[in-house]
Amino acid sequence: EAGVAQSPRYKIIEKRQSVAFWCNPISGHATLYWYQQILGQGPKLLIQFQNNGVVDDSQLPKDRFSAERLKGVDSTLKIQPAKLEDSAVYLCASSQRFRSHEQFFGPGTRLTVL
């Protein structure tokens, strides 16, 4: 089966600019996750969707981060305005939830904020 797709793979922006990331999960996977992975650390969950509804966004900095999953398939994560500390790899993952615990990760988007 095709894996989780993400784009772009790399993005460099100036602080205070906006940026958006896109994720296409594995077909049939109802649960979608966005993680932030700062260099040298483990992934940290930002938001979890079940179909097109938000299950958990407790660690999403809502003053600057937003995410949506229209139609319960693709998802976008936006940062507006970006700060230097947002430099990280943003990983998208998906799972079947009720059939398996396993989360399948995409290749990530490496964001550098200058």
Next chain:
Amino acid sequence: GENVEQHPSTLSVQEGDSAVIKCTYSDSASNYFPWYKQELGKRPQLIIDIRSNVGEKKDQRIAVTLNKTAKHFSLHITETQPEDSAVYFCAAEGNNFNKFYFGSGTKLNVKP
């Protein structure tokens, strides 16, 4: 919420030796513990997992052990090979189904 601690942060072994990575967790309700391998510049990939009703699980050269009483679990890699070099992350599933809390990672270097 759940808190997962992982150590060591770096581990260097000679090819053929064994490697052990340890994690502790705080939430006694956690019941699923996956291990992910992340090669440089690549996505994390599941290598083995264990549920709380099992004490040990093996898959060829890798094994995971779980001590629920002490709230710790470990990854064991035997007969290490250079291709085992990567960053390994442990995780624990918290109260919310499928919400993973990751450790900070262990960079394993297997020297030929």
